[in-house]
Amino acid sequence: MRMAELVMGLVMGVFSLYLMWKSAELPIGWIAGEGPGGGAWPFWLAAGMLVCCIAIVVRWAKRITPESRSEEVYMDKRTMRMFLLNAGSLAVMIGLFHIVGAYGAIPLFLIFYLRFMGGHSWRLTGTFAVLTPIVTFMFFEIALQKTLPKGFTEPLFLPIFDMIY
Amino acid sequence: MRNFGTKILSLSVALGLGLGFAAAPVDSAQAWEPKKPVEFVVMAGKGGGADKAVRFIQSIIAKNKMSSKPFSPVNKPGGSGAEALIHVKNASDPDHTLMFTLNSFYTTPLRQPSLKVNIETFTPVGRMAEDTFLLWVNKDSGIKNVDQFVKAAKAAGNKWIMAGTGKNSEDNILTDFLNKAYGLNMKYVPYKGGGRVAKELAGNNANSTVNNPSEQLGFYQAGKTVPLAAFTPTRLPLFKDAPTFKEIGKDFVYFMQRTVVGAPGMSKGAAAYYQGLFKKVFNSKEWQGYMKKKSLQGEFLTGDALMKYWLVQREVQRGMLKKMGAIK
Amino acid sequence: MEILSLLLDGFAVAFEPLNLALIVFGCAVGLFIGAMPGLGSVNGVAILLPMTFLVPPTGAIIFLAAIYYGAMYGGAISSIMLGIPGASTAVATTFDGRPMAMKGDADKALIAAATASFVGGTISVILFTTIAPPLADVALTFGAPEIFALMLMAFATFVGLGGDDIPKTLFSIFIGLVFGAVGLDIVSGEPRLIIGGIPGFFHGINFLVLAIGIYGIAEMLWTIEVSKGDVMISQASVSVKRTLATMKELVGTWKTMVMGSVLGYFVGILPAAGATPGALMAYGIAKTGAKDPSSYGKGNINGVVAPESANNAASTGSMLPMLTLGIPGSPTTAILLGGMVIWGLEPGPMLFIEHKEFVWGLIASLYAANLFALVINIAFIPAFIWVLKLPFTILAPVIFILCVVGGFVPTMDMHDVWLMLVFGVVGYLMRKLDYPMAPAVLAIVLGPLAEPALRQSLLISSGSFSIFFTRPFASAIIVTAIILILLPVLKIIYEKIKKPAAA
Numbered sequence: 001m002r003m004a005e006l007v008m009g010l011v012m013g014v015f016s017l018y019l020m021w022k023s024a025e026l027p028i029g030w031i032a033g034e035g036p037g038g039g040a041w042p043f044w045l046a047a048g049m050l051v052c053c054i055a056i057v058v059r060w061a062k063r064i065t066p067e068s069r070s071e072e073v074y075m076d077k078r079t080m081r082m083f084l085l086n087a088g089s090l091a092v093m094i095g096l097f098h099i100v101g102a103y104g105a106i107p108l109f110l111i112f113y114l115r116f117m118g119g120h121s122w123r124l125t126g127t128f129a130v131l132t133p134i135v136t137f138m139f140f141e142i143a144l145q146k147t148l149p150k151g152f153t154e155p156l157f158l159p160i161f162d163m164i165y
Numbered sequence: 166m167r168n169f170g171t172k173i174l175s176l177s178v179a180l181g182l183g184l185g186f187a188a189a190p191v192d193s194a195q196a197w198e199p200k201k202p203v204e205f206v207v208m209a210g211k212g213g214g215a216d217k218a219v220r221f222i223q224s225i226i227a228k229n230k231m232s233s234k235p236f237s238p239v240n241k242p243g244g245s246g247a248e249a250l251i252h253v254k255n256a257s258d259p260d261h262t263l264m265f266t267l268n269s270f271y272t273t274p275l276r277q278p279s280l281k282v283n284i285e286t287f288t289p290v291g292r293m294a295e296d297t298f299l300l301w302v303n304k305d306s307g308i309k310n311v312d313q314f315v316k317a318a319k320a321a322g323n324k325w326i327m328a329g330t331g332k333n334s335e336d337n338i339l340t341d342f343l344n345k346a347y348g349l350n351m352k353y354v355p356y357k358g359g360g361r362v363a364k365e366l367a368g369n370n371a372n373s374t375v376n377n378p379s380e381q382l383g384f385y386q387a388g389k390t391v392p393l394a395a396f397t398p399t400r401l402p403l404f405k406d407a408p409t410f411k412e413i414g415k416d417f418v419y420f421m422q423r424t425v426v427g428a429p430g431m432s433k434g435a436a437a438y439y440q441g442l443f444k445k446v447f448n449s450k451e452w453q454g455y456m457k458k459k460s461l462q463g464e465f466l467t468g469d470a471l472m473k474y475w476l477v478q479r480e481v482q483r484g485m486l487k488k489m490g491a492i493k
Numbered sequence: 494m495e496i497l498s499l500l501l502d503g504f505a506v507a508f509e510p511l512n513l514a515l516i517v518f519g520c521a522v523g524l525f526i527g528a529m530p531g532l533g534s535v536n537g538v539a540i541l542l543p544m545t546f547l548v549p550p551t552g553a554i555i556f557l558a559a560i561y562y563g564a565m566y567g568g569a570i571s572s573i574m575l576g577i578p579g580a581s582t583a584v585a586t587t588f589d590g591r592p593m594a595m596k597g598d599a600d601k602a603l604i605a606a607a608t609a610s611f612v613g614g615t616i617s618v619i620l621f622t623t624i625a626p627p628l629a630d631v632a633l634t635f636g637a638p639e640i641f642a643l644m645l646m647a648f649a650t651f652v653g654l655g656g657d658d659i660p661k662t663l664f665s666i667f668i669g670l671v672f673g674a675v676g677l678d679i680v681s682g683e684p685r686l687i688i689g690g691i692p693g694f695f696h697g698i699n700f701l702v703l704a705i706g707i708y709g710i711a712e713m714l715w716t717i718e719v720s721k722g723d724v725m726i727s728q729a730s731v732s733v734k735r736t737l738a739t740m741k742e743l744v745g746t747w748k749t750m751v752m753g754s755v756l757g758y759f760v761g762i763l764p765a766a767g768a769t770p771g772a773l774m775a776y777g778i779a780k781t782g783a784k785d786p787s788s789y790g791k792g793n794i795n796g797v798v799a800p801e802s803a804n805n806a807a808s809t810g811s812m813l814p815m816l817t818l819g820i821p822g823s824p825t826t827a828i829l830l831g832g833m834v835i836w837g838l839e840p841g842p843m844l845f846i847e848h849k850e851f852v853w854g855l856i857a858s859l860y861a862a863n864l865f866a867l868v869i870n871i872a873f874i875p876a877f878i879w880v881l882k883l884p885f886t887i888l889a890p891v892i893f894i895l896c897v898v899g900g901f902v903p904t905m906d907m908h909d910v911w912l913m914l915v916f917g918v919v920g921y922l923m924r925k926l927d928y929p930m931a932p933a934v935l936a937i938v939l940g941p942l943a944e945p946a947l948r949q950s951l952l953i954s955s956g957s958f959s960i961f962f963t964r965p966f967a968s969a970i971i972v973t974a975i976i977l978i979l980l981p982v983l984k985i986i987y988e989k990i991k992k993p994a995a996a
Contacts (some may be wrong), residue, residue: 001926008926012664019671022686026678033323035951042674045667052664065658067926074925079718086717087918090710090893092912093470102898109891118886119967132891135445136898143964144541145235146902147202158200204905220542220832237904243695244684245679250693277684326953332682353678354637354952357945370636370953 001070006060013053019046085117101150103133103157177443197434199234199261206264208249210242214296214359214379216425218455219265219319222293225451231442236263245331246273250282259428260435263290266424270336271475271482275492276333284479288427288436289471291443294456295420296377297405297465298339299392300384303369313415314373321372327351328362328371332493335421336362339375339396341489346415366390375423376439378403378460403460420462424471440467500622503853505553507861515548515556516858518868523563524873528571529646529895533701534808534825542832547638550836555858556895557832558812561825562614562862565768565805566870569606573797573951574877575892577708581938582804583701585776587708588931589796596792599737604815605794607870608743609750613802615861616754617761617809621856623743625799630812632762637949638960642970643763644943647770649777649977661928669936673944680948693908699774700938701903702913707930709896712918713889715924734869738749742794749779749795757803763812767826768807769938775803781980809859815845816852845854 020043028044029036060068075083089112096105107129114125140146142164150157205223209215216238219479223236243272246269264287274282302308308317308455327343329336332355341351354371359380365371367384374381378401384390385404392407396419400409410417411439425443427436447465448453455461466474486492506512537560545553549574568583573590579761586606593602675686676697688693753775760771779799788798808825815826838848845852880888900913920930954960962968 003923005926008923008928012668019686019688023674026681026683030956033955035948037958038678038683038685041948042671042948045670045674048667049664049671050757052660052667055660056664059660082717083714083921086714086889087710087914088920090897090917091914093893094897094907094914097897097901097907099911101875108892109894113890113893114887118884118890118943120884124887128887128891132894136894139900140902141202144582144902145202145237146905147204147237147897147909148783148901154201161201161234241696241904243697244687245682247684248692248695251695323955334682337682352952352955354949355682357679357948364633365636368633368636370634415839 001065001072002060004056004074005065005067008062009053009056011055013050014051016046016049018048034081054055089113089117097149097151099151101153103137104151104153106133106136175407180327197260197432197438198299199232199435199438202234203232203261203262203263203284204256205236205238206249206253206262207238207240207332208242208264208266208269210240212357214377215265215267215423216240218293221455222265222446222452225449226442228451229395231448243387244273244277245269245334247277247280250274251280253287253426253428254282254427255436256430259288259430260303260432261440262428262431264426264428266422267484268421270424270426270484272333272421275479275483275486284475285472286429288429289466289468289475290425290427290436290439291444291447292422292424292463292466292471293447293452294461296379296423296424296459296461297401298335298375298396298419299381299401299404300339300343300378300394300396301363301366301374301376301381301390301392302372304389305369306372308393309391309408309453310408311408314393315349318347318349318351323350323351323352325351325373326371327353328356328374329353330357330359330362331355333486333489335419336375337409338485338489339419342363342419346417360466363390366471379445382459383436397462401460423461424466443467497622498690499849499853500857503649503855503857504861506850506854507555507857510860511548512555513554513855513861516559516862517869519556519559520563520566520862520869523560523565524567524570524866524869525563526560527564527567527569527580528877529567529681529899530726533568533582534561535580535828537561537564538825538832542828545832550833550838551854553836554829554833554838554851554855557829558855558859559862559865560711561808561829562805562859562866563810563869566607566610566866569610569797569801570603570870570877573602573606574880575709576712577896578704578934579890581704582678582772582807583800584704584769584931584934584938585772585800585804586797588776588800589791589793590788590789592792593794593797598792599736600878601742601794602797603874603877604736604739605743605746605797607867608740609746609753609798610805611700611863611867612750613754613805614809614860615755616802617758617806618856618863620755620758620806620858621809621813635763635966637946637953638964638967639970640763641761641943641946641950642961642967642974643770644939644946644978646970646974647774647939648943649974658927658929661926662932665929665932666936668931669703670940672703672933673937673940679945682763689916691908693906694805694904696904697941698935698937699904699909702900702909703916703937704934705900706913706916707920707934709892709899709921711924711930712916713896714890714917715864717887717889743798746795746798749798752778752782753802754806757806758810760803761807762813767811768804770942771807771810772800773935774805775799777977781977805863812855812859816855820933852964859953 023039023043023046026039028039029037031037037152059065063069089109093109096108110129110132111125114120114128115122140148205219207216207219221237223238226232226236241252246267249264249275253262253264270284274284276282300314302314303454306317310316327340329340331337337353340351343349344351356365359376362374363380363384366374369388381390385392392404393408394413395401395409396417397402397409397420398411401406427439444465444467497840507516522541523534523537527533538557541560542557545556548556564580565582567589567596568580569579569586572578572583572586573594576587576591578584578587590602590606593599678685678748684695756775756778757771760774761768776796776799778787779795783789783795815830838844838851841930896913897910900910901907923929950960961971
């Protein structure tokens, strides 16, 4: 925990510096007769972020916050595994949106999650994997006319569009 | 709401058919028609003039069943239209991607060359209208003509507030023109959107604006604001008492285009389809009524004539931006 | 009373069979849309707008208004059940609604939210009817300085919101404000903070992306860690007896309800303010004025009642400038405005004169929509409770999918979905280290309203801050804001002085 507190403080400090540098593309000072320049608001707020990060690191060094005193591990093995599995499968699903589209990625994600993470029966998994994309399709594409990404599965949907519109 | 039950039924049938016949070749002899919902990108945010027009067009198309597939508007207002231009330029399916443009179609690529957007590569579909501009003041000011306006603005110097829609926008170009033409020193304060600008004038938080008629119409009819002069070649039928700037000795005409643009690389068949479709929309009584009520001008332009119009307009805009010092 | 007879005529319009059916259907659809994380009233109204051309204009607008109300109720449902605000207007509802659900009082929180919304709607419709026309003129005079003053007040009411760690709370506020500045600088017209040169940042960082990332993904990851992946979210039950007991408890919150409703209504009227700041301010004031402020954030029923009555009252309030001036008080009314234009009903000062029956029909329908949303909402509570009892390994993937799709639909841009994932993962890691997240979400909503107003004011005054103190409304609001900032500080000092004396 102690290590994580320091690393997060430092990483966010560096990120604040990046935001300050990026804000400085526009004038960050006071323009006479006009008020602050276009970059001033984000620049000085990012500077505020930096000051907070410095305070967090100082408090870490002085061991003021509970996190900086804690010798507990930030993420035990089990937590790490759960985190990687959840965030990872989510990232893979979003990635698959680009390739096989929403209606390919959603069932795959459900099969993975329900069957392999949840240990549910194939029957329940199958029901969800089939029904969820159909409900999603009817709600978004038919009722709301919002097109979700389809990737290379797009040609499969063209005859359906001909039918419904 | 069409019959939902039928839809579900047809959907399940279609799912079966779709899987079976996905690879079936399309009959190429038939006239081109959209195969899926058409993405209709708006270069501006929700609720503005362009957005309202797009949603109106969408309803005309749907109401009169002009297209077999729906048009679905997507707002991409980011970076003065830069986001929309990049999105349409890189459209994965140019045959189903259209964009509704403002003058930022010219000015944004000029001001941000790093976007590498060349409007000549876009497909000209149809110019639906040109919006007009007038000079407005609040009725409480007692100003009735341009002479009084110039006198008052001169006396106020940089305390005279001109509200507009953004730095280097159409409103800014017109403000710069007025400042130069009459030797004024008005202060330009940018707000988000023309509706907000109109409200600032009606609430006496600005001294003058250069709104489109549609933005000020409500306040004008309620007797809160007054048009002084129009940036048009002839007087507008809705505001007969406001002279044109040409009449009072300053020849300055400025329009806001409202044009439908196709993505670069759109197939000939698709372009012809959309050109025909938007001509139908333009000639519909709904659109003609809308133009009259909003005091919109201009004939329908398409194809090469529209492309030519773009190129002329781009040079006009380039000249103005140069004069303002917004570009080199 | 001419207005009263007009309102009665309005009810006659609202209770025409077709319009009534549209209200009921609209409420149900709105409730569903609002309950989905990521989809709020704005999305609902915007998305369904093109579907309204099948009915006459009055019916179409009534339908959209019903969706609006339904979605406002629905937003509270996801705030309470999932801890994810369905829309920015429901952010404040999570503060106490979520803890209540965790304690097993989800049904109580839902009933409280529905009832408070109903009261808020009722009071605001009464206010609307009685004092609409003169207020419209006051709203018109609100310029940039007044709006900035108002935003300052919204922040001021939230001083005490964060955690105990002051640097981390401030960090959260600052990062929210900086993220709110991404995109376009309105005043100079230049793109700003295009992080890494990625074009997706041109449209700025959408509030929903941060909110879904933090309240959806990060929250789920956190819950999975804490529950070790195999515990239900919370225990909840529902029965007539419990409902009646809740109703009794709600009678005791009438002061909070009235305060929230009146405040929400007036904040809602102001252009560019709307329901979100209204709800936040109501929560802040309820907490500041309470006898036991420390119980807020831990499941105090007043913490649900205050924002819910305020956000519903504000949605009625925001109709006022839209109908009378053609100025939307909220993003949702901006879309309603677009709808009215499509139907040839030009909003603005003339509307009350030229289309009286439409205006009062709409107001009466708002009221009817309120009633039906209450009934439908309470009728559906058992269904929401049932959803809660599903095993977590079923609920989690479904919520993840809702988050991903909900993050995509508003902008139709996969960039936002990836950004949401990043916010979710980083938000989870920061939450483990006790960084408070709510301030960042509030800041990203209020920042983009506050900054342009500040800079426009300074442009008008040639850079002099005196503009905030020489205008009557602006100075009154600023002074109130300063008092609100100082109040908790004074309280702490007072208690510190008192303590040694007592000991």
